[in-house]
Amino acid sequence: MIGIVVVSHSRALADAAVGLASEMVAEGDRPVIAVAAGLDETTFGTDAAAVAEAIEVADSADGVLVLLDLGSAVLSAEMALEFVDPEVAGRVKLSSAPLVEGLVAAVVTASTGASLDAVLTEASRGLAGKQNHLGDAVAPESVVAEGNSFAEVVVRNEHGLHARPAAKVVGVAQSFQAQVALTNLTTGNGPVDAGSLSMVATLNAQQGHRLRISASGPEADAAVAALGALADRGFDDVPTPASAARPVGKGGSGLDVAVGPAIVADQDVDLSEYRPGDVDVERQRAKDGMRAAEEQLTALRDETAKTVGAAEASIFDAQLALLGDVMVQDAVFRAITQGEDKSAPDAWKAALDAVAADFEQLDDPYQRERAQDVRSVRDRVLRALVGQDAAGSGAAADDGAQSAGGVLVVRELDAATAAGVDAERVVGIAVRAAGTTGHGAIVARSRGIPLMTGIGDVAVPAGALVGFDARAQEFVVDPADGGERLRGVVRERAGERDAALVEAEQPAVTLDGRTITVLANVGSVQDAMDARGADGSGLVRTEVLFGEWRVAPTVEEQVGAFRAIAAAFGGKPITIRTWDIGGDKPLAFLPQEREANPFLGERGIRVFRRRPELLRDQLKAICQVAAETPVQVMFPMITTAEEVAWARTELAALKPPPGLKVGIMVEVPAAALRIATLAEGLDFVSIGTNDLTQYTTASDRGNSQVAVLADGLDPAVLQLIDRVVRGVPDGVEVAVCGDLASDPAAAVVLAGLGVHELSAVGPQVPTIKARLRQTNLEDAATLAAAALTLPSASAVRDQL
Incomplete structure (x- = not known):
């Protein structure tokens, strides 16, 4: 096998290029790669003597290929051939191939035992892929x-x-x-x-x-x-499927109260106190900031590899590579040298903001999201330059720098942040924007992370003691008692939770002997495994289960995910909702045209009238699993009887097993008002209170300006739920799977209205069951009847 020598002006660049190329082949198949780069670890330059030594290290009877970066690297390599034995020099070839791309190609080709000429040819083609992609190929x-x-x-x-x-x-x-x-x-x-x-x-x-x-x-x-x-x-190279991947870490406390130091992730790094020096000073500071960030990232990578896994640790390798990018560094140092009064922070910020902007223009959603990584690197360097400690500076929640026991403060909470936050270190999340039914809020509550939304623009210094009681809608900064009152509330509610957990597996039987089924909403296998005490799943969110897939899952892949969820529930019934996309719920493998008002556009079942093949594959998977374990299927965003008939015809064509129960979601006021017609011949209906609330109150649940209106306890919403319960044909069960079912007080009202099943977020199931066991349904019915007559949601909450 041939040997390879890398000659570069930069030791860091050469080491990074070798590291990248080495990842392409198994360790036992790699050729010998020797490096002659830099005059020392940090000084740019090349040395002919060092190149000669590297050639001798890499020497092989099959030959040696030398790859170079530019300028004096070529001269040094040519001079080095005069230093080595003529026989060795005779089997060395210098290549004009691009250093990084050529090295990757050379290592892979050499690993197959190819000849020196073949490796040289392949290295020379290193730019072909990039040229072809960008349209300037000559191929x-x-x-x-x-x-x-x-x-x-x-x-x-x-x-x-x-x-x-x-x-x-x-x-x-x-x-x-x-x-x-x-x-x-x-x-x-x-x-x-x-x-x-x-x-x-x-x-x-x-x-x-x-x-x-x-x-x-x-x-x-x-x-x-x-x-x-x-x-x-x-x-x-297959990533773990989203159905079983990213098992979010250990869940949170499951409470609605939290207290701890603030981890502020909604502010830019404060550069106002930075005092720039002359050009030489700023260049040195720029290097020092870069090295400090590299040390932090290296430590994070190593710790993540040990405690989480190599795949997660590779995120920090990518960030390290960005810091080592010669073009980025060149932009930074050129700006300091040539710009007027250009400071190191300004130069780093401008250079990395430009890179982030480039990423955000890409067509590939995955690549666009890399802009977030760039900004993370930018803020890390800026914090180093102004002397902020990464651990207490308000670093982003996912960069490994959050304080143990802290409360994360964010402008808005997206589902990705809610899914990725370390619930063992973050005791709660406070969101400035209002609204409790966005997907980020739903995911956070599903993981049992205490959450309060709508805290507004209150000033929250990083590291300050903060606390909240979401039940009382209270958020405090630097409480006078040092947080003791809130800690007492935490202990009290933790005691209630623990008591509920003891009896979690027992049925929810009311004081007057009525049993209410309490199930769990799930979006992953992990959710199902964490749902203690649930009588099954009242909602399997398939658009979340496969939300990260960029091609539609096959029937077999869906069957595997559904089986895993059913197994996690020990054979208890699961209710699978068919693809529910549109509005604020996109699917990567099913791009939709831009709509002026997507919440009133193609959503749920409406999408699949155009793309029935995707729905048919899902129904096939559901039928297969239903032949093995108790399964129900329900169709989302139903408005008309014709839609119900179409969906049932699609299902009937697959000859479903006899035990498969069929239902629909009631999320549209029109569906609630004509429920007797829509539910004819069905086994159940399930009320999705999140969408029913926003459509009834005409308030976008993701718009913080009007989200306060989107309260599921609004009497108008309760009146529609009451109409559904009273209007369904005999024998049709009524469930609620929206977020309202996760509120213990609201659960009592829903039971009083006559709802048969409640499906809540997993961590709330034991608490819901405990509350129902303390409830007399006659009293609950009286409470619910009174709620229907009240003027507002706040009046209903006061009554509760």
């Missing part, structure tokens, strides 16, 4: 003839054939006595040589693209079969 030579053995595959891994899976393809293709070609049938690119990493990159094969594999030669059939098997495995 007629990349096209090869197809063979006579064929197979078609679909690229299923999330980020397509990027470098690592492409390297897998090359390794497999070159292991057979065959000439293998790949064609991207989706884009028309190719055919290209499957044994060339650079040529595979020109295919620009993304998730969901179809590829044709063809081969000729003695082992053509075997090569095609092996590559087909590799594709079936996601090119050995």
Whole structure:
């Protein structure tokens, strides 16, 4: 196997490039790679003597390939050949290939045992993939003839054939006595040589693209079969499916009260006290800030690798690579040197803001989200430059810097933040914007994280003691008693919760002997596993379960996820809601056209009148699981009887098993008003109070300006629920699966209205059951009847 030498002006750049290239192949298959870079760890430059030593280290009878960056690196390498033994120099070749791309291609090709000339050729093609993608390729030579053995595959891994899976393809293709070609049938690119990493990159094969594999030669059939098997495995690069992935960490306390130091994640780094020096001072400060950030990120990466996993730790490798990007550094130092009164913070901020802006312009949603990583790096460097401690500075909640026992303060709470926050270190989340029914709020409560919304613009210094009682709508900063009163409330409610947990598995039987079924809303297998005491699931949110998938899950993949949820509930009934998208619930694999008012546009069942094949696949999966375990299916966003008839016809065509119960969601006032017609022939209806509330009160639940109106205890909403309970045909069960069912006091009102089942967020199930056991249904009915006559939601809450 040939050896490889990397010559660069920067030690950090060379080490990073070698690290990247080495990841492409297994350790035992890597060629020897020697580095001659920098005059020392931090000083830029090249040294011919160091290059000569590196050539001797990498020397092999098969030859040595030298890759270089620019300028004096070429001169140093040429001079180095005069220092080494002439026999060694005779088997060395210098390459003009791009350093990073060429090195990756060279390492992958060399790992297959290819000759020096073959590796040199492949390295020289290093830019082909990028040029092809950007439209400035000159690549007629990349096209090869197809063979006579064929197979078609679909690229299923999330980020397509990027470098690592492409390297897998090359390794497999070159292991057979065959000439293998790949064609991207989706884009028309190719055919290209499957044994060339650079040529595979020109295919620009993304998730969901179809590829044709063809081969000729003695082992053509075997090569095609092996590559087909590799594709079936996601090119050995498949992320864990969203249905079972990202098991959010341990849940929170499950309370509605919290107290602790503020982790403020809604403020920019304060640069007002920074005093710039002259150019030399600012250049040195820029380097020092960069090194401090590198040290922090390295520590975070290593700790994350030990405590969480290598995949999560790789986030920090990407951030380290950004800090080491020569172009970013060049922009920073050029701005300091050439700009007027340009300080180190200003230069770093401008350079990284420009990178973030570039990411935000990309078409790929995954790549657009990388702008958040860039801003995280930016703020880390800025904090270092102004002397702020990362642990107490208001660092973003997901960068590993939050204080133990802190309360996270954010402007708005999105679902991703709510899912990713470390619930063992963050005791609560305070949101400036109003609104309790957004998906971030729902996810946080599902994880049992105490949450209060609508705290407004109150000043919250980072690290200040803060506390809240969401039940009393109270938020305090630096309480005079040091937080003792709120800590007492925490202890009191924790005691109530613990008592409820003791009897969590017992049924919710009211004082007058009526049993109310209490189920859990789930969006992941982990939610199902965490739902203590639930009588099953009253709502499986399939759009959350598969929300991160960029291609539609197959029937088999959906069956696997549904089985896992059913197993987590121990065979208790689960209610699967079919795809519910639109409004504020997008699906990556089903992009929708922009709508002027998406909440009044194509949502829920309406979308799938146009795309019935996606609904049919889901119904097939549901039918398979229903043949094995108790399952109910319900269709969302129903408005008309014709929609119900269409959905039932689609299901009937699949010959569902006899035990499968069928229902609809009641989320639209029109559905509540005509429930007798819509529910005819159904087994159940489930009221989604989140949407029913926003449509009844004409208040967008995600708009903080009007979210206070979107209160599920508004008497108008309760009157519609009452109408549904009274209006369904005999034998049709009525459930509530909206957020209102997670409020213990509201649960009593719903039971008093005659609701048969309540489906709450998992952490609230034991508390809901405990409250119902203390309830007499006759008294609850009297309370509910009075609530229907009150003038406002606040009046209902006062009564409760």
